[in-house]
Amino acid sequence: MTSFEYSSNATMKHLAGRITSARKILVTSHEKPDGDAIGSCAAVARALTELGIRHEVWVQGPISDGLLQFVPDLSIRMAPPELPDEDHDLVIIVDTGAWTQLQPLQDWLRPRRDSIIGFDHHARGDDVASERIVRVEAASCTELLVSLMDELGVSLEAGGDEVGRCSIAEALLLGLATDTGWFRFESCGAESLSVASRLVAAGADKSRIFRIIEETDRPARIHMAARALQSARFIDGDRAVLMSLTPKDFAETTARPEELSGLVNYPMSVGTLEVSILVTAVDADSVKVSFRSKPPMDPTPGAPFVDVNALAAGFGGGGHVHAAGARIDLPLDQALEAIEQAVGAAIQDAGFVDSGSTV
Ligand SMILES: [Mn+2]
Structure with a gap:
């Protein structure tokens, strides 16, 4: 053949x-x-x-x-x-x-x-x-x-x-x-x-x-963005951010899941940020996670960046090096804890030289 x-x-x-x-x-x-x-x-x-x-x-x-x-x-x-x-x-x-x-x-x-x-x-x-x-x-x-x-x-x-x-x-x-x-x-x-x-x-x-x-969004998307940004927690010397949304947020804003696309990128305007993560509670026992990372600042091979494909794979998900997703069967607070640990380790492994911003 x-x-x-x-x-x-x-x-x-x-x-x-x-x-x-x-x-x-x-x-x-x-x-x-x-x-x-x-x-x-x-x-x-x-x-x-x-x-x-x-x-x-x-x-x-x-x-x-x-x-x-x-x-x-x-x-x-x-x-x-x-x-x-x-x-x-x-x-x-x-x-x-x-x-x-x-x-x-x-x-x-x-x-x-x-x-x-x-x-x-x-x-x-x-x-x-x-x-x-x-x-x-x-x-x-x-x-x-x-x-x-x-x-x-x-x-x-x-x-x-x-x-x-x-x-x-x-x-x-x-x-x-x-x-x-x-x-x-x-x-x-x-x-x-x-x-x-x-x-x-x-x-x-x-x-x-x-x-x-x-420029086609409904106001519901902006209300959801406000809630996501309100929930933003910068960690690891401001190199990562965790945002979360709950079923209550969906109910109160009338937003549909497809209206969240791209929301995970909003915090990328922060200079120190390498990884942005949006965790959406699907129900009481499971969450959907979007991971995004920036390409390396330095064009030389081996320059540090976070491979979110690998990060997502750790939770049974996947995607691309700078954009990936996963579904995790854990309640929101436990999922956030697990993700925080994993992203901390990924940032450590990536080998950034300085210590990020001073918090
Ligand atoms: Mn095409």
């Missing part, structure tokens, strides 16, 4: 040719589509409209209200229970190449491998598309789709209108901005910024994207 390698096996020119010779195209992306998935689908759909090629966009939700606001005209079909017709002669999959992220359409896609093409920037994927471009150095799928637009001869300015539907450039910038945390992440280098510059020059309105995508 030959081992499968998830990498490019076609040129952009060839894939553009397959697109322009298709009669009807299905465009799809991963489940729970994010800004990059929706931006990629929208940009491709807009380009197909420009080229006069019939197409449908199919994705499995949920899709945030902000993202939907971007593409009011895009009829997004949801599978299942509905499934696409048989009459598509090409399928374009963007921002994923993994069967696990394509569950709802899996049975429909499997027999069609030869008519599937893929555009992705993830390092791992499966043999879903017969021909694909995988560019792991691209910070978003939309970043690599800019070259597809060039190859198709479609203007980046096409597709927008006054009532709010985004242009191709704006759809592409949406993906790039959201996948790079608004250009902060390490993945966003000179190439991504120069693509962003081109998209802005083509009319993409970054302030509008920011407002629609990032």
Whole structure:
């Protein structure tokens, strides 16, 4: 058996040719589509409209209200229970190449491998598309789709209108901005910024994207943030902070668990801080924990930082080096105690040289 390698096996020119010779195209992306998935689908759909090629966009939700606001005209079909017709002669999959992220359409896609093409920037994927471009150095799928637009001869300015539907450039910038945390992440280098510059020059309105995508909270989130910050306890010479929220906090603010996303990052503005931890009591006997850590201040290899993936693994959880989570079957106060001990040890092990701030 030959081992499968998830990498490019076609040129952009060839894939553009397959697109322009298709009669009807299905465009799809991963489940729970994010800004990059929706931006990629929208940009491709807009380009197909420009080229006069019939197409449908199919994705499995949920899709945030902000993202939907971007593409009011895009009829997004949801599978299942509905499934696409048989009459598509090409399928374009963007921002994923993994069967696990394509569950709802899996049975429909499997027999069609030869008519599937893929555009992705993830390092791992499966043999879903017969021909694909995988560019792991691209910070978003939309970043690599800019070259597809060039190859198709479609203007980046096409597709927008006054009532709010985004242009191709704006759809592409949406993906790039959201996948790079608004250009902060390490993945966003000179190439991504120069693509962003081109998209802005083509009319993409970054302030509008920011407002629609990032400024959508309900007041309940701010009330929850206030409670979390009120609970903040700085420990280990202000290198770590522990915040906690209880079921009572949820009841009194009417906040939903999904409205807490990113809250754990609030204390990161504190200079001495290396690790931020938010502990949410699910019920009387278990908690959900979010761990975040800062990348090392010093770029030299071996510079100290806290690996929260390892920290979370100690509680049966996991994630990434700087962002991880766990669920712990302990009442809130006992969980906080256990976490405080573990984070103290992790900070000690990390080998920071000075003693942090003087408390
Ligand atoms: Mn992406």
